[in-house]
Amino acid sequence: MKTKPSFTTRKVSVAVASALSAAAMFTAAPAMSADEQQADAGYAGNDVEVIAVTARLKSAASEVMEERREQAYVADLMGADQISRTGDSDAAAALRRVTGLTLKDGKFIYVRGLGERYSSTSLNGAIVPSPDPTRNVVPLDMFPASIIESLSVQKAGSPGAPAAFGGGHVDIRTKAIPSDFFFKVGVGTRYNSNDSDDALTYSGTGDDTWKGKDDGARGYPQSAQNTYDTYGGIDPINDIFPVVGDIEQAYQINREAAVDINRAMTVKAEDTDFAYRANVAVGNSWDLGKDTIFGLVAAGYYKRQQENYEELDIELADPEGTIENSKEIVGTDSIVQWSALLNMGLELDENNKIETYSTYLRDTSDDVSVAIEETIDTISEPNALQVYSIEYEERTLISNQAKGIHFFPSLYDLEVNWFYSDARAERYAPNEVSYTYGVVFDEETGEMTSRKLNTQDAPKYVYTRLDDDTENTGFDVTLPTSIAGAEVRFTAGYSYFERARENYASRFTFDATGFDSELLTEDFHVIFADENILDAENDFELGDSSTDTEDYVAAEMIDAGFASFDVNIDDVWRFTGGIRYEDFRRTTLPIDEDGEISTEDGRYEITDYVVVEDGWFPSLAATWQQSDQMQWRFGVSKTIVRPDLREVSPVRFQDPVTGIDSFGNPELESSDIINADVRWEWYMESGSNLSIGAFYKDLEAPIEPVQRITEAGQQQKYYNADSGYIYGIETEFLRDFSFIDSESDILDGMFIAGNLTLSDSEIEISPNSEIDPTNTKRRMTGHSEYVANLQFSFDSPDQYHSATLVYNVFGKRIAWGGSAGLGDIYEQPFHSLDFTYTLFPTDSIDVKFKAKNILGEESEYKQNGHKVFWKEPGTELTLQFSYEY
Numbered sequence: 001m002k003t004k005p006s007f008t009t010r011k012v013s014v015a016v017a018s019a020l021s022a023a024a025m026f027t028a029a030p031a032m033s034a035d036e037q038q039a040d041a042g043y044a045g046n047d048v049e050v051i052a053v054t055a056r057l058k059s060a061a062s063e064v065m066e067e068r069r070e071q072a073y074v075a076d077l078m079g080a081d082q083i084s085r086t087g088d089s090d091a092a093a094a095l096r097r098v099t100g101l102t103l104k105d106g107k108f109i110y111v112r113g114l115g116e117r118y119s120s121t122s123l124n125g126a127i128v129p130s131p132d133p134t135r136n137v138v139p140l141d142m143f144p145a146s147i148i149e150s151l152s153v154q155k156a157g158s159p160g161a162p163a164a165f166g167g168g169h170v171d172i173r174t175k176a177i178p179s180d181f182f183f184k185v186g187v188g189t190r191y192n193s194n195d196s197d198d199a200l201t202y203s204g205t206g207d208d209t210w211k212g213k214d215d216g217a218r219g220y221p222q223s224a225q226n227t228y229d230t231y232g233g234i235d236p237i238n239d240i241f242p243v244v245g246d247i248e249q250a251y252q253i254n255r256e257a258a259v260d261i262n263r264a265m266t267v268k269a270e271d272t273d274f275a276y277r278a279n280v281a282v283g284n285s286w287d288l289g290k291d292t293i294f295g296l297v298a299a300g301y302y303k304r305q306q307e308n309y310e311e312l313d314i315e316l317a318d319p320e321g322t323i324e325n326s327k328e329i330v331g332t333d334s335i336v337q338w339s340a341l342l343n344m345g346l347e348l349d350e351n352n353k354i355e356t357y358s359t360y361l362r363d364t365s366d367d368v369s370v371a372i373e374e375t376i377d378t379i380s381e382p383n384a385l386q387v388y389s390i391e392y393e394e395r396t397l398i399s400n401q402a403k404g405i406h407f408f409p410s411l412y413d414l415e416v417n418w419f420y421s422d423a424r425a426e427r428y429a430p431n432e433v434s435y436t437y438g439v440v441f442d443e444e445t446g447e448m449t450s451r452k453l454n455t456q457d458a459p460k461y462v463y464t465r466l467d468d469d470t471e472n473t474g475f476d477v478t479l480p481t482s483i484a485g486a487e488v489r490f491t492a493g494y495s496y497f498e499r500a501r502e503n504y505a506s507r508f509t510f511d512a513t514g515f516d517s518e519l520l521t522e523d524f525h526v527i528f529a530d531e532n533i534l535d536a537e538n539d540f541e542l543g544d545s546s547t548d549t550e551d552y553v554a555a556e557m558i559d560a561g562f563a564s565f566d567v568n569i570d571d572v573w574r575f576t577g578g579i580r581y582e583d584f585r586r587t588t589l590p591i592d593e594d595g596e597i598s599t600e601d602g603r604y605e606i607t608d609y610v611v612v613e614d615g616w617f618p619s620l621a622a623t624w625q626q627s628d629q630m631q632w633r634f635g636v637s638k639t640i641v642r643p644d645l646r647e648v649s650p651v652r653f654q655d656p657v658t659g660i661d662s663f664g665n666p667e668l669e670s671s672d673i674i675n676a677d678v679r680w681e682w683y684m685e686s687g688s689n690l691s692i693g694a695f696y697k698d699l700e701a702p703i704e705p706v707q708r709i710t711e712a713g714q715q716q717k718y719y720n721a722d723s724g725y726i727y728g729i730e731t732e733f734l735r736d737f738s739f740i741d742s743e744s745d746i747l748d749g750m751f752i753a754g755n756l757t758l759s760d761s762e763i764e765i766s767p768n769s770e771i772d773p774t775n776t777k778r779r780m781t782g783h784s785e786y787v788a789n790l791q792f793s794f795d796s797p798d799q800y801h802s803a804t805l806v807y808n809v810f811g812k813r814i815a816w817g818g819s820a821g822l823g824d825i826y827e828q829p830f831h832s833l834d835f836t837y838t839l840f841p842t843d844s845i846d847v848k849f850k851a852k853n854i855l856g857e858e859s860e861y862k863q864n865g866h867k868v869f870w871k872e873p874g875t876e877l878t879l880q881f882s883y884e885y
Helices: 009-026 041-045 059-070 080-086 091-095 222-231 236-244 247-256 530-534
Strands: 075-079 101-104 108-111 119-123 148-154 168-174 182-192 199-201 268-270 276-289 292-316 323-349 352-375 384-408 414-441 448-453 460-483 486-511 541-544 552-569 573-590 610-624 630-641 652-654 661-663 671-683 689-700 703-710 713-720 723-736 750-764 786-795 801-810 813-816 825-827 832-839 845-852 859-863 866-871 876-884
Touching (some): 059 075, 059 671, 080 091, 080 801, 080 832, 182 292, 247 530
Parallel strands (some): 661 713
Antiparallel strands (some): 182 876, 199 268, 630 671
């Protein structure tokens, strides 16, 4: 068995080129198209004016409405002040306040009941890669609120937007260049009701824990790599013995290869660390003379905390509720987050402006858990299995962007916008460890009386790494003119997107079947001490359990062009629309243990891993200005959704949301979507507003995860349903209390805001040779029939106090479809109630207190009416002190 290769971008390119060449010769190119291709000229070229907030009242919620009002397409926005008011700590948490959006697993956004695959994400208008090996979409919890200027969610297709979305497109805009000098610093802490003096950890964490960076203690063992390099593998019989010719020496070399592996993995409980966070931001602009202005803003954020949790995970054997497997889990997730940005702008004159954006994000999780697992096989001794798991991962995202805006008055007021983005995402997960003890409990007291390392389920070490590089560039040209008295803007643009991703993993096992039975009752680090591993009498063996179901390389390339028009007739009617063309190429190549492209024993050919699509995506929108305060919007568009990279490769991976083994499917097809929107908006002079809208989406062959029951246990795989649709209504409002006559100023500082989405969906999915779905007609995965947000805010007349109470709830939604008689698994409604209070003792100082999940709600999933998953997030309290100059 040979060492797993680390593929370089060049190797990815060569593999992709060969795959695409083969596809050109052996497959026809179907007409569809458009992936996340996003950072197009329409997004990167149009600057959003930053509105300065001068009063605390309801301006934080009402001023972004002005930007939404001017949008040509149906969109929702949230500004930094709104995020600050609700106290949300990151982009994901903030976006759940937007109409029709729900949050999944604290990371992913569902728009209008459609899963994260139906949304696309950009950073300052450019596509960025994802550090999640199972998804194309970026986990939004990586973006702390302190670096965000605003969040935009476009819900209707447009020529300048990526064609690859069905629910919405989220653009995260980082801090803008200020007009004047500012400096802001903040520090805070956090407490959770789950916190106690029993946080789980282990000794082998290294010295750089506070940095969120492994210092090498967990790294891939050099001795094992040397063995691979010398003998082509670590198997003592098949790899090492043919070279050295001595079987005892071969086994000794194998054992020595395990010595560099970090075995200080005994889980222990200790005091919970003090949680703290800090942020700083500074910015200024300088007049360089001759109409030239230079500005910059820099910001940084740091957070470190431990999150204790409890979970219950159950696998049913039949619809009657017979339990096949049950796990009661307690754990601690130690989190470290870093982020930094440096944005610069150079205004050469009133007609030329160049800006750059540099963003660095690091999110480290060290999750330690202990589970008591009971199965049908643990009725007699041992009564149960005690499963220890350590999952350490570092996620990083580095993005560098530049864009320019240029006006040419002498060329008919021509406007040219351009952008370039280069970004890299990494997921580094060294030394993920799991091991199991068989345990016996006293029948009367329930106390554990004995435990012994389970050598049949050998301890496992996993080393994985993902690198995802993207390059995104484009431009657009706009010509303003007048036709028959109407103001018209014609725009044409082009963009190019390229991605290269590589993911590889190595797995080792510790064979301790020859160890003394008494020794196996000791802690993990004692059992696998150096002397016990190297003692030939113990027959220890380091095994390689890596398979060809984990490594893959992938690439995407998208060429896109668009042409659009924007017609304004007397400020009463506005028509916008056009067409977008995208040429999309993708390949996802599974790599076997020898570094070759896997064909799954001849089941697939290289052309099965290649997608070549092109397509046209028209859109049309109209806005009718009924009055100075009211307007109507109408829109229709065609978009597309493609499978994620991993979902089209026949490899096994663990879904981070469901936690179960998942398998890709090379036969997945893209889904064409027809979208229709209508919305009525009322913007009152007082700043209050009301909107009511409706939407409909028709989906061809929507992609759905379906449960599979196999001898290896519960799994899920992705399939195309036959058809699907979703429709609903959305309403949103913001209202102050000025309509109430009162001599007191108290009511002047109050306002209420909220939104409600009611919708329904249906898919039809037929049985095939691999699955037998229990419900061939059901709602779409991830779709909630209702989503509601309600916000009540108060600002004191003396401007010293501000308070906000926010409520969020979503209806139950299918996590994944059931099969073989087992019902669909439903995530139950979660009622979130949060309270934020801010004290402003001076104009420069504020003290903010937030209580999150006041109701103490719990996450719960049910199947056939039986609870199959449960997690208690606890009630969280945070306190932050900020100073601004």
